[in-house]
Amino acid sequence: MLLIRCPYCEKDLPEVEFRHAGEAHLVRPSNITEMSDAEFEGYFFIRQNPKGIVFERWRHVHGCGRFFNAARDSVSDKFLTTYKAGEPKPVLGDRE
Amino acid sequence: MANQIALRRPVLDGLSVQRQWVSVKPAAPASRIALRAPAESLSQLSASLSLTLPSKVRASATSGTRTALCLGPDEWLIIDADGVDIAGEMAGVEAFYSAVDVSHRNVGIIVAGEGAQAAISAGCPQDLALREFPVRACCRTILGKSEIVLQRTGDQEFRVECWRSFADYVFTFLQEASRDPLI
Ligand SMILES: [Zn+2]
Numbered sequence: 001m002l003l004i005r006c007p008y009c010e011k012d013l014p015e016v017e018f019r020h021a022g023e024a025h026l027v028r029p030s031n032i033t034e035m036s037d038a039e040f041e042g043y044f045f046i047r048q049n050p051k052g053i054v055f056e057r058w059r060h061v062h063g064c065g066r067f068f069n070a071a072r073d074s075v076s077d078k079f080l081t082t083y084k085a086g087e088p089k090p091v092l093g094d095r096e
Numbered sequence: 097m098a099n100q101i102a103l104r105r106p107v108l109d110g111l112s113v114q115r116q117w118v119s120v121k122p123a124a125p126a127s128r129i130a131l132r133a134p135a136e137s138l139s140q141l142s143a144s145l146s147l148t149l150p151s152k153v154r155a156s157a158t159s160g161t162r163t164a165l166c167l168g169p170d171e172w173l174i175i176d177a178d179g180v181d182i183a184g185e186m187a188g189v190e191a192f193y194s195a196v197d198v199s200h201r202n203v204g205i206i207v208a209g210e211g212a213q214a215a216i217s218a219g220c221p222q223d224l225a226l227r228e229f230p231v232r233a234c235c236r237t238i239l240g241k242s243e244i245v246l247q248r249t250g251d252q253e254f255r256v257e258c259w260r261s262f263a264d265y266v267f268t269f270l271q272e273a274s275r276d277p278l279i
Contacts (some may be wrong), residue, residue, distance in 0.1 A: 009153050013219035062238050064168035
């Protein structure tokens, strides 16, 4: 079982307490009524899904209930870091 | 009694398990409040409750019959003796907060004895060793397939809170787990 660090509980906790909640750092456009269908599709449906480092939202649903963000390697499934919602993307630098 | 319009029937009434290493018993009926509040409101709320609300997630505080469990950065479960009007005591607080009476939504189960930790660990994935989960630690977590709120009330005693509709499952799970705890 993976352990995931919840930045609100400040603890490594079992993955079954968490739920994945999609790509992180998506910004909701302020002009949705003026957007073309293609632009809206891009915001609403199109995701990066890269192989390697991904930035994701997670929710500690069976715990403190909070959404937070995580940087994870989609090849190894390893969590590189987790951080509170609203904080900027971390610089991953020399993390393995 | 003249005004009583409905009779509350505790869901685990009469159930009790006493084994060599573990006992599993329903907790007494209780008053419960689900409290949400920002940090700025805590001092006023604490004063009205005569209990300092712990600000650290997974911490709990007890004063008399009243216990406050900090389940999230802005969320507490407050438990007191049956019939106590907890929300009424907070009524005068002008700071922003939300209090919902969940007295009858939850059911408490007391698991005690040398094998109590092992019995809960049969279905809870967290590390419940004393150094990781000391007395008064608490959290929302999982037992088997059910969500629970767990509080360590003593070295060898835990309070398990679950939603009423899960109580049969949770009690049966603990009953089975207490049969042969791996100590
Ligand atoms: Zn958490």
